[in-house]
Amino acid sequence: MKVDNSLTENPLLIIDGYAVEYETMNDGWFLLLEEDISKVKYLKKENAEKIYGGKGKNGVVLLTTKLQEREIANTKSDKKTLYVLDGEIISVDEYKKIDQSKIIGVGTITEQSAIKEFTSDNYDELIYVTSKMPSD
Structure with a gap:
């Protein structure tokens, strides 16, 4: 994502609606496997700042996990x-x-x-x- 969009700073990361700090992803408490991810969307900084203010200054990566999709499906069944x-x-x-x-x-x-x-x-x-x- 960073390479594809020529980013020099980490964008804001939103996983299933929750902001996640990159630092917590490396502290041993966070485990997200590629196969757990169902959707990835990148909001460029212009659009991200409109929604997330200053936190979106480097853009926003929106991740939806299969767990979240399952939860949504469960509420419909x-x-x-x-x-x-x-x-x-x-x-x-x-x-x-x-x-x-x-x-x-x-x-x-x-x-x-x-x-x-x-x-x-x-x-x-x-x-x-x-x-x-x-x-x-």
């Missing part, structure tokens, strides 16, 4: 989803508020026996989010 963060059941609202920069991994589980490990209620799928390393 009748699928019943259970959300789990680090082994604890959370609400959909809590799930939406998770700091994306703290996520280590996300998995979708549809196997009913695995879902029953968390609840006896009937769910079509379980979204398991890991935000911290498991302790030994």
Whole structure:
């Protein structure tokens, strides 16, 4: 992106609607694999500054992850989803508020026996989010 647009400074990075600092991407807490990305769009600085003000002075890279697309699709379907963060059941609202920069991994589980490990209620799928390393 930087080479294609002849950028000398890092543009503002927005992942699934959240601004992410480049520095946090290298501190060990942030993991975003290429296969997790579904869309990438670059806003040139003229348009970016209109929307993001001074933060968009170097342009803006908008990334949409497959997780975000799945979340949008889930809100449009009748699928019943259970959300789990680090082994604890959370609400959909809590799930939406998770700091994306703290996520280590996300998995979708549809196997009913695995879902029953968390609840006896009937769910079509379980979204398991890991935000911290498991302790030994």
